[in-house]
Amino acid sequence: QNIGDSIDETGTDLPFVNLGTNASIDKIVMGEDHSCALFTNGSVKCWGESSVLGLGYSSSNGGFGDGYLETGDTLPFMQFPTGRHATMIEAGKSHTCAVMDNDDLICWGDNSKGQLGLGDTDHRGDATGEIGSNFAVTSVPTGRTIDSMALGWDHTCVVWDNYSASCWGGNDNGQLGLDSTTDIGDGAGEMGDNLDFIDLPGTASAITAGDGFTCAIVDDSGTDKAFCWGLNDFGQLGIESTTNVGDGSGGSMSSISNADLTYEV
Template structure:
């Protein structure tokens, strides 16, 4: 479709000598209450003069609203260590924040989001390859992975321990010509594709099409679940068919993966949870501090499920920097592991799950407030956010830079009477609710019900997408209606093909089609060009 020019550019183009022949204008004849018109030929120089006058008067240039540029609509948001990415409607991806290792996927190491000129339409989309779009995203501290529409996986950013899964330690996305068709897919094995992906700090896991799990990257503590401490993906011949699947137990398959700093958890088909990797802070919820998965005979049927309480099963699991939270079958939340900042939500700083007698029925549900239950849970590094049943968001734990979204820097959950009805909700704006949440090292984001994203917390690297480096949520009156949505630009304009009907609606408008037709409509007239 030829480009559509509007305003002064259109007027100047119409006035050029190369466009003076064969140019036809259709102008509606005066009609009291009618919307049809009759064509009449008028000199081009008069059209040009009229168009210049209209442009000088800031005339409204209107196209069919169905084809007009609209704000890009995000459908998912994820947070990394100090960067954030969103999937837009249609499957394109935009990322902003820290980019020291190419984690934004733009072929450079230039961070985005600290200047106003770096967001909106100035923020490019990530090149995923010809014809490829994203179904899901996940981020570690400094790397990002996408599950593509053909169920392959591509990863970019830091790769010092093989977390990208390419059989080397070369970063991707930090130099030109490393993205798009030049970025290979992760080899998951012969005939294997992915259903879901999840990244820890320096490792990545995928649920495959046969419901098995494969993990690669750093493995110092057994976080890959392979019964040793050998990294995978940093040397050739470690991926594909050579990468074993995680032994989840006899007959067990994975429903949901959650990888954290140095441990991993899985929600199984029988709605139990198993965790492996680092357990120095009771991250695994097994009543001790022994790592699992770093020695043989610790996985499979030898790895016990987390005791959630009598008759209780899990609906969701989220692993964080030092612990894990689960939504149970009754929509309550239980958390275990490290609690120095109150991130477990129990009104103290006591770890849970590091000794016997702390799990199961002895592990209380987190008090979310009177009558409130959880729809989603996200464990960041040292803070946790929950999406509640009424669409509101509550966060607790570490709050050094406002990542809890409460207008101060006071931790919540580390002393009594800070949870439940005493814990305020994150102000998202008048009438706004959240559809999903995500939390990272020290910032948090929510996808709202009006198809926008709002982020709060640390913004030193532009991870909040506000075009500056000012943190949000650490002072009063910074959230709610005072917090702008992340500016993601306009959605691609879908113009009708040549020969299709084009409707120009209410208002004084001029549209110049490069095909050589100028349509002028007057107030309250509707015209169709063929």
């Protein structure tokens, strides 16, 4: 049943999502058919369609939240490695990533394009033995930690602690910002110190990812500007054209233009 499409389903009639006794929520993230909550104590619960794999409950059958006794205290917490809790979480279409309190990055869900960054295309969290202390850790460049991250349709992007940026996963439209359409993270030797940094005109303070494209706020000669790359069939890059950027055949990252957000009257 849809909620919010009738006058008697909003306001005081809008039901709250029961996530358990004394639940204190820091952040909610949503994918295509799943949602996850990061609690203030660093624990995480996810609900929605499990066949999309993003829930990470060692199952890809059915879902959580659509039936009796599937919410509240009955909705299970994510099983993270022993002694670890999450400090950051983001969701893509059908995958989810969390940064642990020791700066490890763990991701689960759909991995068909290498978006989990594990050097293969095997999904994680859809079978026993893949979560908890068995979670695979995504390899990042030596000495780097994650300042912020964004998950798109089938790719993952991060801003590092030195305000450089990297992306991996699906790259059909150049959304990884590498002037190619080669997926990254789906094969051996592509992550860790082999992961490329995106050629941006300055340091990045934030990044966000969509369906086939990515945008970042970049300090360009002392001014924060929006730079976008990847799919541009509807002008989503904001560069007054429909030419893709970063795919190796359209606009190149070395000559990337910022999105023109000025308006003259």
